[in-house]
Amino acid sequence: MTDRQSPTGILGAWIADAPSDWSAASRSVATAAFVDCFACMIAGSREEVTRRTLSAVRSWGQGAAGVVGQGLGLPAPWAALVNGTAAHALDYDDILDPSLSHPSAVLVPAILALAEEEGSVSGERCVDAWLVGLEVMARLGEAFNVSHYALGWHTTLSLGAPSAAAACARLLGLDAVAAAHAIGLSASMSGGSKRQFGSMAKPLHAGLAAKSGVVAACLARTGVEASADVFDGRWGLLEMTAGPEAAGFAALAARLGGPPAAEQYGIWLKAWPSCGATHRPIEAALALRRQGGWKPEDIVSIEAFVSLSAQGNLRFIHPMNGAEARFCLPFCVGSALIDGRLDLASFRAESIGRADIRNLTARFRMSLDPDLCDRGFGCALAERGRVEIVLLSGQRLAAACEHPPGHPGNPMSEAALRGKFTDCAGARGLGEAAAAELWSAAADLPERAAGRPLMPWRPAI
Amino acid sequence: MTDRQSPTGILGAWIADAPSDWSAASRSVATAAFVDCFACMIAGSREEVTRRTLSAVRSWGQGAAGVVGQGLGLPAPWAALVNGTAAHALDYDDILDPSLSHPSAVLVPAILALAEEEGSVSGERCVDAWLVGLEVMARLGEAFNVSHYALGWHTTLSLGAPSAAAACARLLGLDAVAAAHAIGLSASMSGGSKRQFGSMAKPLHAGLAAKSGVVAACLARTGVEASADVFDGRWGLLEMTAGPEAAGFAALAARLGGPPAAEQYGIWLKAWPSCGATHRPIEAALALRRQGGWKPEDIVSIEAFVSLSAQGNLRFIHPMNGAEARFCLPFCVGSALIDGRLDLASFRAESIGRADIRNLTARFRMSLDPDLCDRGFGCALAERGRVEIVLLSGQRLAAACEHPPGHPGNPMSEAALRGKFTDCAGARGLGEAAAAELWSAAADLPERAAGRPLMPWRPAI
Structure with missing residues (x-):
């Protein structure tokens, strides 16, 4: 019944x-x-x-x-x-x-x-x-x-x-x-x-x-x-x-x-391969990096303000592997600030212990954002990430992000999406031409007639 | 890790x-x-x-x-x-x-x-x-x-x-x-x-x-x-x-x-094919039946007192099929009182609408047992079922049960367990001799050497 x-x-x-x-x-x-x-x-x-x-x-x-x-x-x-x-x-x-x-x-x-x-x-x-x-x-x-x-x-x-x-x-x-x-x-x-x-x-x-x-x-x-x-x-x-x-x-x-x-609502296509709760602070930090005029070595302290929800998800401080690093805000922000990008290579085993990132993350602090957290956990649906950096010169930098790249409020360009696709295909050893062919095959799904293969890529390893 | x-x-x-x-x-x-x-x-x-x-x-x-x-x-x-x-x-x-x-x-x-x-x-x-x-x-x-x-x-x-x-x-x-x-x-x-x-x-x-x-x-x-x-x-x-x-x-x-x-703790081997929460009231009712001197037709009212835990599980009053009847206390107690037994046949489709059971269950009431429920849901581990019957003569009968048959506190005899096994085998059309053979094969499991079949019965329907 x-x-x-x-x-x-x-x-x-x-x-x-x-x-x-x-x-x-x-x-x-x-x-x-x-x-x-x-x-x-x-x-x-x-x-x-x-x-x-x-x-x-x-x-x-x-x-x-x-x-x-x-x-x-x-x-x-x-x-x-x-x-x-x-x-x-x-x-x-x-x-x-x-x-x-x-x-x-x-x-x-x-x-x-x-x-x-x-x-x-x-x-x-x-x-x-x-x-x-x-x-x-x-x-x-x-x-x-x-x-x-x-x-x-x-x-x-x-x-x-x-x-x-x-x-x-x-x-x-x-x-x-x-x-x-x-x-x-x-x-x-x-x-x-x-x-x-x-x-x-x-x-x-x-x-x-x-x-x-x-x-x-x-x-x-x-x-x-x-x-x-x-x-x-x-x-x-x-x-x-x-x-x-x-x-x-x-x-x-x-x-x-x-x-x-x-x-x-639309869907949020992620620009970076890390926990969604890291994306707003990453984008705020990258915005400061894009402003220019300073280098990661100039940083005295860096503080990220997040919601209760984000804090709960980001429970790793000293990541031991890629899986933990994806849920480690210091690693994600530090890696993005130093390299100016965050992609699959950022989380490979050889990247996890990088001295330059560890050196920067020692100066990193994650704090609760009082504006968000006074409203309790419910603010998860109106998220924000804020980053404050103090430089050796005494200069203070600050930026906030509500809609990280790929979010429906800030869609990625098709070029950026193709770049992500190529990055992913490259992780399985596929070159740009093969990636482009697969992109087309995947995008063609709605036109696929009944009885034709639906999975664009099934070759053996 | x-x-x-x-x-x-x-x-x-x-x-x-x-x-x-x-x-x-x-x-x-x-x-x-x-x-x-x-x-x-x-x-x-x-x-x-x-x-x-x-x-x-x-x-x-x-x-x-x-x-x-x-x-x-x-x-x-x-x-x-x-x-x-x-x-x-x-x-x-x-x-x-x-x-x-x-x-x-x-x-x-x-x-x-x-x-x-x-x-x-x-x-x-x-x-x-x-x-x-x-x-x-x-x-x-x-x-x-x-x-x-x-x-x-x-x-x-x-x-x-x-x-x-x-x-x-x-x-x-x-x-x-x-x-x-x-x-x-x-x-x-x-x-x-x-x-x-x-x-x-x-x-x-x-x-x-x-x-x-x-x-x-x-x-x-x-x-x-x-x-x-x-x-x-x-x-x-x-x-x-x-x-x-x-x-x-x-x-x-x-x-x-x-x-x-x-x-x-031991395990409780069930004597009847109904929700465990029905077993204590059923046994209390059967104890009154065994005392003799009255018939189900003599009943003016019958009230079963149960715990909060049991009440929560027994949410069907007018069962539509065997699955619901197993969670219907009036049906289970009524059926047991009239027939003096409760087995697989009691829950077959043709039994669910029986007029004699419906007639009796109309006089049935399920109530919370205040002695148990004052202690909250926690009494689930010290359960009891109590039944009170009022007869046409005005006579009042009462019985309670803590350990229904099959419970470690009141184990079933081997004859009763064999009877259950035979009832179950009969539900698949197996006669007593075949059931006895299967019983032996199942009981022999601990002696089964590696490589010998472990499942005693796999024939097709």
């Missing part, structure tokens, strides 16, 4: 019945997300966490769903797990503000794996499924956050699993009742703590969410049923994981009929 | 290093659990939720892990999922008090699936893995409950996943560090709300926990790492899902070295 008035019932009905005539603007956001996520998967496919995850699952059957850069096909759940882990391995993948989570690292691997396994699915239907998944992720984010995120839940898994289930239910063409069950079942495969940040489990969370979405939708298709609603009311996930401060589902039905999340 | 002082570090070290020379008493508890769980899997294998779950996963590869009663082998994660769902489908499977969860429906399918896939595993090692898994489940239960359970978490999944991971890590012979990672990874695959009670997702939770244990242990074996600790401290699962009232991990290390949970 489902209840059409409950959150899962409302979502299920919308997943089944929402029109598929998305606007050009929405389609464009979706296409950019596929291209950007594909870049992240290529780069992430060589990471240890991805290799090890693949190694664990590859004996569990062969299938039609491709694994990026591995030249093999797996059953859809395992391909979704490995590709989702790859997509998030470098923390280079996109962000959706109201859910405070990574949408495409979850949605794209789930959609591609299921579509390849089902066969005869067009690229257009993949785009449609992504827009449905993004919509559900945004509306769950509105209902649960920011108290859900503040309590420690890693939304990429906790809200990602039902969002992937929604995308997969749409792709499979489930009816309203089955789509509600898909979401309800996936809610029992979510969870996930931000305590895993800085470990391999963090990127694995994206893979787990993608896998759970595939599994939940396929279970619902064969008739496995969940509760009439797992989100609202006593023992509902809202009460259990977000508490009384969360906005809840009062506006859910109206919002599903309003402007699509892809246009209302 | 792991931290040997953290809960996952302590558990990981213990999983790797605990002696395998369990006492005869512990082994005997484990063997009984395997036999009883196997009975539940046989009966549950014909349930719709099991068939539908198998239908969803069977295209995802073949493997060496048998599915009870299906004549086929799957990769270990999917066999664990289907068999775990079957084991819990009828709510006939065993209970562990401190975790308030179902241990064997999680541990047995995970252990057997992984052991069959690995090959060359003896029955003795399966028993050892079960005892390790039970120990972890008990110690997590002590740390998290009862506030964790009170907040709505379905411990069979939330604590079951790490327990299954512990059992699988032991079976694979992981070292202390990898075993800690296995538990840490599984914690990101747990979750699960009691709101799913009465739906197919409830038994699926046992399957999901079993599957997650297999997957987490195999990921840890190939080197996928979790946080140094996912349980304790800020954003740890204890804080996130149990809150400040939980006992926590202070006593963990000492308890792991003390009497094994199998002897300290």
Whole structure:
């Protein structure tokens, strides 16, 4: 049984019945997300966490769903797990503000794996499924956050699993009742703590969410049923994981009929492969660097002011490896200030112990921004990063950033996005020409006819 | 990295290093659990939720892990999922008090699936893995409950996943560090709300926990790492899902070295296929029935007094199907009072609408027991069920029960356990002789040499 008035019932009905005539603007956001996520998967496919995850699952059957850069096909759940882990391995993948989570690292691997396994699915239907998944992720984010995120839940898994289930239910063409069950079942495969940040489990969370979405939708298709609603009311996930401060589902039905999340919020395509909470302070520091007239050696002290939310995520001070360095604000800001850039090479093993960066980070302090933090954790949705530098000369420099490059409020140029794509492809040894070809193939997804390959790159290592 | 002082570090070290020379008493508890769980899997294998779950996963590869009663082998994660769902489908499977969860429906399918896939595993090692898994489940239960359970978490999944991971890590012979990672990874695959009670997702939770244990242990074996600790401290699962009232991990290390949970607590083998919260009121009602001198038709009113915990689980008043009837106290008590028994036939579709039961349940009331509930939800570990009946003659009858049949405080006779096994086998069309043969095969597990089949019954439907 489902209840059409409950959150899962409302979502299920919308997943089944929402029109598929998305606007050009929405389609464009979706296409950019596929291209950007594909870049992240290529780069992430060589990471240890991805290799090890693949190694664990590859004996569990062969299938039609491709694994990026591995030249093999797996059953859809395992391909979704490995590709989702790859997509998030470098923390280079996109962000959706109201859910405070990574949408495409979850949605794209789930959609591609299921579509390849089902066969005869067009690229257009993949785009449609992504827009449905993004919509559900945004509306769950509105209902649960920011108290859900503040309590420690890693939304990429906790809200990602039902969002992937929604995308997969749409792709499979489930009816309203089955789509509600898909979401309800996936809610029992979510969870996930931000305590895993800085470990391999963090990127694995994206893979787990993608896998759970595939599994939940396929279970619902064969008739496995969940509760009439797992989100609202006593023992509902809202009460259990977000508490009384969360906005809840009062506006859910109206919002599903309003402007699509892809246009209302857009997605944040990351310019740098580090935790999203580092991006605003990095951009503020780079703005000071662009002003010129001083060198990193001139710095006496540098202080970054961040929100409570950002501070919580940035728990590493002396990073031991790339995964921890992505969540270390001194390292990220210091590295960007010295090099004038932050890219995949910045986080390679040989960069972590660099003396020039360590020397600078010794003069670094991270503080709470009182303007933001007096408002509590809720300011996460109106973020800001501020940096103050004192030079040997006594001069004081200060800058603040609300919209880092790539954020919908400050979109990256196509040249910058192509540069990121090339950087990612280079991490797997692909030259500029090969990268350009792959870029075109990825961007062509919406035009791909049913039955044609959906995954642009599957060669062996 | 792991931290040997953290809960996952302590558990990981213990999983790797605990002696395998369990006492005869512990082994005997484990063997009984395997036999009883196997009975539940046989009966549950014909349930719709099991068939539908198998239908969803069977295209995802073949493997060496048998599915009870299906004549086929799957990769270990999917066999664990289907068999775990079957084991819990009828709510006939065993209970562990401190975790308030179902241990064997999680541990047995995970252990057997992984052991069959690995090959060359003896029955003795399966028993050892079960005892390790039970120990972890008990110690997590002590740390998290009862506030964790009170907040709505379905411990069979939330604590079951790490327990299954512990059992699988032991079976694979992981070292202390990898075993800690296995538990840490599984914690990101747990979750699960009691709101799913009465739906197919409830038994699926046992399957999901079993599957997650297999997957987490195999990921840890190939080197996928979790946080140094996912349980304790800020954003740890204890804080996130149990809150400040939980006992926590202070006593963990000492308890792991003390009497094994199998002897300290034992397990509760259920006499009736209904929610554990129904068993004490049922036994109280049956005690009054055994006193004799009256008939169900003589009842003017019947009132059952239960704890807050039991009341929360028993949320169905007018059950629509067997799954809901198992969580409906009026149905369970009424059915037992009229028939003098409660078995699988009591919950078949044709029994749910029985006029004689409905007629009796109209005179039924469920009330909170003030003696228990003044102490809050915490009384869940010192449960009691009390029943008061008023007859047409004006006579008042009253009885209470603390230890229902099958509870470690009131063990079932071997004849009663054999009767349950025969009832379960009969649900799959197996006669008494075949059931007796299967009973012997299941009870023989500890003697099974490496390389011999571990699953006693795998024929096709």
